[in-house]
Amino acid sequence: xxxxxxxxxxxxxxxxxxxxxxxxxxxxxxxxxxxxxxxxxxxxxxxxxxxxxxxxxxxxxxxxxxxxxxxxxxxxxxxxxxxxxxxxxxxxxxxxxxxxxxxxxxxxxxxxxxxxxxxxxxxxxxxxxxxxxxxxxxxxxxxxxxxxxxxxxxxxxxxxxxxxxxxxxxxxxxxxxxxxxxxxxxxxxxxxxxxxxxxxxxxxxxxxxxxxxxxxxxxxxxxxxxxxxxxxxxxxxxxxxxxxxxxxxxxxxxxxxxxxxxxxxxxxxxxxxxxxxxxxxxxxxxxxxxxxxxxxxxxxxxxxxxxxxxxxxxxxxxxxxxxxxxxxxxxxxxxxxxxxxxxxxxxxxxxxxxxxxxxxxxxxxxxxxxxxxxxxxxxxxxxxxxxxxxxxxxxxxxxxxxxxxxxxxxxxxxxxxxxxxxxxxxxxxxxxxxxxxxxxxxxxxxxxxxxxxxxxxxxxxxxxxxxxxxxxxxxxxxxxxxxxxxxxxxxxxxxxxxxxxxxxxxxxxxxxxxxxxxxxxxxxxxxxxxxxxxxxxxxxxxxxxxxxxxxxxxxxxxxxxxxxxxxxxxxxxxxxxxxxxxxxxxxxxxxxxxxxxxxxxxxxxxxxxxxxxxxxxxxxxxxxxxxxxxxxxxxxxxxxxxxxxxxxxxxxxxxxxxxxxxxxxxxxxxxxxxxxxxxxxxxxxxxxxxxxxxxxxxxxxxxxxxxxxxxxxxxxxxxxxxxxxxxxxxxxxxxxxxxxxxxxxxxxxxxxxxxxxxxxxxxxxxxxxxxxxxxxxxxxxxxxxxxxxxxxxxxxxxxxxxxxxxx
Numbered sequence: 033x034x035x036x037x038x039x040x041x042x043x044x045x046x047x048x049x050x051x052x053x054x055x056x057x058x059x060x061x062x063x064x065x066x067x068x069x070x071x072x073x074x075x076x077x078x079x080x081x082x083x084x085x086x087x088x089x090x091x092x093x094x095x096x097x098x099x100x101x102x103x104x105x106x107x108x109x110x111x112x113x114x115x116x117x118x119x120x121x122x123x124x125x126x127x128x129x130x131x132x133x134x135x136x137x138x139x140x141x142x143x144x145x146x147x148x149x150x151x152x153x154x155x156x157x158x159x160x161x162x163x164x165x166x167x168x169x170x171x172x173x174x175x176x177x178x179x180x181x182x183x184x185x186x187x188x189x190x191x192x193x194x195x196x197x198x199x200x201x202x203x204x205x206x207x208x209x210x211x212x213x214x215x216x217x218x219x220x221x222x223x224x225x226x227x228x229x230x231x232x233x234x235x236x237x238x239x240x241x242x243x244x245x246x247x248x249x250x251x252x253x254x255x256x257x258x259x260x261x262x263x264x265x266x267x268x269x270x271x272x273x274x275x276x277x278x279x280x281x282x283x284x285x286x287x288x289x290x291x292x293x294x295x296x297x298x299x300x301x302x303x304x305x306x307x308x309x310x311x312x313x314x315x316x317x318x319x320x321x322x323x324x325x326x327x328x329x330x331x332x333x334x335x336x337x338x339x340x341x342x343x344x345x346x347x348x349x350x351x352x353x354x355x356x357x358x359x360x361x362x363x364x365x366x367x368x369x370x371x372x373x374x375x376x377x378x379x380x381x382x383x384x385x386x387x388x389x390x391x392x393x394x395x396x397x398x399x400x401x402x403x404x405x406x407x408x409x410x411x412x413x414x415x416x417x418x419x420x421x422x423x424x425x426x427x428x429x430x431x432x433x434x435x436x437x438x439x440x441x442x443x444x445x446x447x448x449x450x451x452x453x454x455x456x457x458x459x460x461x462x463x464x465x466x467x468x469x470x471x472x473x474x475x476x477x478x479x480x481x482x483x484x485x486x487x488x489x490x491x492x493x494x495x496x497x498x499x500x501x502x503x504x505x506x507x508x509x510x511x512x513x514x515x516x517x518x519x520x521x522x523x524x525x526x527x528x529x530x531x532x533x534x535x536x537x538x539x540x541x542x543x544x545x546x547x548x549x550x551x552x553x554x555x556x557x558x559x560x561x562x563x564x565x566x567x568x569x570x571x572x573x574x575x576x577x578x579x580x581x582x583x584x585x586x587x588x589x590x591x592x593x594x595x596x597x598x599x600x601x602x603x604x605x606x607x608x609x610x611x612x613x614x615x616x617x618x619x620x621x622x623x624x625x626x627x628x629x630x631x632x633x634x635x636x637x638x639x640x641x642x643x644x645x646x647x648x649x650x651x652x653x654x655x656x657x658x659x660x661x662x663x664x665x666x667x668x669x670x671x672x673x674x675x676x677x678x679x680x681x682x683x684x685x686x687x688x689x690x691x692x693x694x695x696x697x698x699x700x701x702x703x704x705x706x707x708x709x710x711x712x713x714x715x716x717x718x719x720x721x722x723x724x725x726x727x728x729x730x731x732x733x734x735x736x737x738x739x740x741x742x743x744x745x746x747x748x749x750x751x752x753x754x755x756x757x758x759x760x761x762x763x764x765x766x767x768x769x770x771x772x773x774x775x776x777x778x779x780x781x782x783x784x785x786x787x788x789x790x791x792x793x794x795x796x797x798x799x800x801x802x803x804x805x806x807x808x809x810x811x812x813x814x815x816x817x818x819x820x821x822x823x824x825x826x827x828x829x830x831x832x833x834x835x836x837x838x839x
Contacts, residue, residue, distance in 0.1 A: 280440025587634030703728035708814030770829035
């Protein structure tokens with residue numbers, strides 16, 4: 033059914049309500065006590081004694097005025113929800129869903145979404161998505177109630193009393209953390225995801241409700257400001273869509289990706305949509321011919337089955353265009369035909385007639401039936417060449433495989449009275465349990481998020497030990513990944529590897545079917561360079577853990593030497609200070625112990641002179657500014673109130689760094705951050721603080737030592753115009769376009785109209801008749817850059833414009 037756009041302004045998932053007109057409280061908009069049966073805010077109306085139940089309420093004999101009046105269209109939607117449940121799960125009890133709906137109506141009464149429509153539509157739509165996924169009544173009831181604890185005065189114990197412990201546990205798992213203060217938005221996001229995954233281990237319904245919640249929010253994202261749209265869409269692409277893929281929920285994942293793509297790169301989305309639409313006529317006719325031929329083959333070979341066809345989703349097409357640099361019509365799996373058979377034997381029996389009817393593309397055959405993907409996806413893939421050289425993909429699977437591919441974990445949902453899950457469900461949960469074990473070693477939220485994103489890799493390779501044991505690794509994994517999968521000590525002591533009986537470098541990319549043999553040596557240690565080519569989260573976590581421990585020990589030793597040398601310079605006797613004195617100074621820096629203080633000195637986060645001045649004020653000159661109050665968050669950035677202004681270019685200030693006045697700070701050349709980008713600082717030995725864009729690929733490798741990260745932010749521009757010249761940053765843009773006369777003139781005119789200076793231009797033709805134009809321009813901030821890129825993309829003949837991070 034068509035629903036008008038509505039959305040939550042909350043960046044982390046569930047749709048938070050907005051204040052209704054005329055209500056005094058921000059965020060919550062309930063009826064006044066006079067119109068809500070004189071109940072406290074958030075309380076449920078009392079019931080007649082004869083119908084009140086121990087674990088909830090009855091849908092009959094409510095006090096006068098209850099249930100609240102519901103618009104006819106919303107009531108019709110709820111009836112549609114009930115009919116969907118009856119069709120998909122005829123034996124389920126609908127009473128708990130009715131109870132949850134009435135409770136939901138009362139609690140969210142008066143609340144509106146950002147679009148202005150009743151908030152109650154959001155949980156109702158979430159419930160409908162869950163019903164279409166064939167989820168059970170308990171899950172649907174929890175879906176209706178998933179915002180009650182977060183956005184009303186209802187508590188988890190009250191949910192448990194009214195609807196049972198299962199529903200309360202699920203709702204609690206979906207509810208975001210809102211009572212804890214975090215240092216920044218990234219920490220808040222990481223802890224919300226961590227909480228959801230912990231709850232998911234004991235009840236998979238938590239994450240399915242969260243995905244349904246996110247899907248409806250993405251469908252209604254248009255009511256938010258562009259900045260929030262971008263942030264929520266990026267989070268969807270980075271976390272929720274990969275999570276849906278990891279759980280095998282292909283249909284839901286595809287819709288999440290396309291909706292997010294629409295907001296993360298609106299211009300590319302609209303351009304690609306038009307290109308695909310232009311090809312729709314020929315594509316439709318081609319697919320109809322292919323489907324007809326396949327149906328004839330099924331009859332000829334006495335195979336029972338049905339045939340479906342589809343055009344690849346826009347986001348998937350865009351990924352192919354980016355990696356392969358080809359036009360839309362040359363994407364090999366743009367068109368696909370799906371054949372759904374009765375048995376596995378029939379799936380394999382179809383391969384020969386298909387290969388004799390059309391020419392197969394060498395190297396494009398994949399058998400995911402005998403070797404399922406880690407999310408239990410199974411299918412045979414064959415790429416064929418049809419008339420006129422058109423390529424299309426054929427996927428062959430059984431009905432059960434099809435349900436698993438579309439719905440994933442929800443396809444074989446078999447919760448019984450014992451609340452048990454199937455063996456296949458347990459396999460899907462194994463990676464979550466494994467990751468949560470590894471995350472115990474990760475105190476840094478950013479490290480947890482990077483590990484999570486890496487662990488939800490979309491493709492795997494199947495390798496073997498010399499004895500024939502299968503080892504599943506992420507795509508492009510190395511022998512180091514293989515070694516750590518076998519055992520941590522094998523990984524730590526690896527010195528060489530053989531692949532298919534040949535000695536290879538440790539950075540070699542493993543492929544399907546490789547037989548890998550690892551050579552170890554006692555006493556050998558991991559190398560920091562390994563982080564540049566390892567792909568599995570297990571290998572990276574183990575390497576980081578080892579490096580953290582040993583780098584920390586070394587930093588403590590260096591810190592002791594630096595402190596001792598500085599003390600001799602000022603003729604101070606360190607022996608007179610106790611461990612408690614050092615702990616007190618550590619506390620002023622937001623640290624816990626003397627060891628952490630010494631490590632900070634060794635890492636270069638603050639100087640030995642500063643520590644001495646705190647041990648004995650006035651002992652060193654000049655006297656330094658006081659340290660900040662200790663606060664919530666890790667030790668990073670909790671060092672002093674001194675604000676360092678860093679000057680770039682011709683002398684205008686760009687950044688504010690929570691650091692020390694005598695630290696050198698510079699922008700990293702690998703990513704060249706500009707004003708407005710999310711940034712992070714990293715203390716480098718002997719060079720000061722390097723400031724990276726948070727999206728920089730090197731950040732994940734650099735920040736394995738969380739003690740060396742420091743918070744940085746862009747400073748506010750000068751208050752009085754003209755007092756300081758506006759800071760500009762050099763940025764390199766690469767334009768792929770048609771090679772025609774006047775193109776360069778149009779580009780330079782657009783750049784000039786934006787008030788942008790061009791530092792350099794370089795053009796070169798490509799073999800396919802196009803041209804590549806590289807500009808280095810001066811830009812003020814991210815908004816200025818985005819506006820410039822958008823205008824360049826509008827020039828006729830431009831195929832792509834992208835920023836090159838390194839100049």
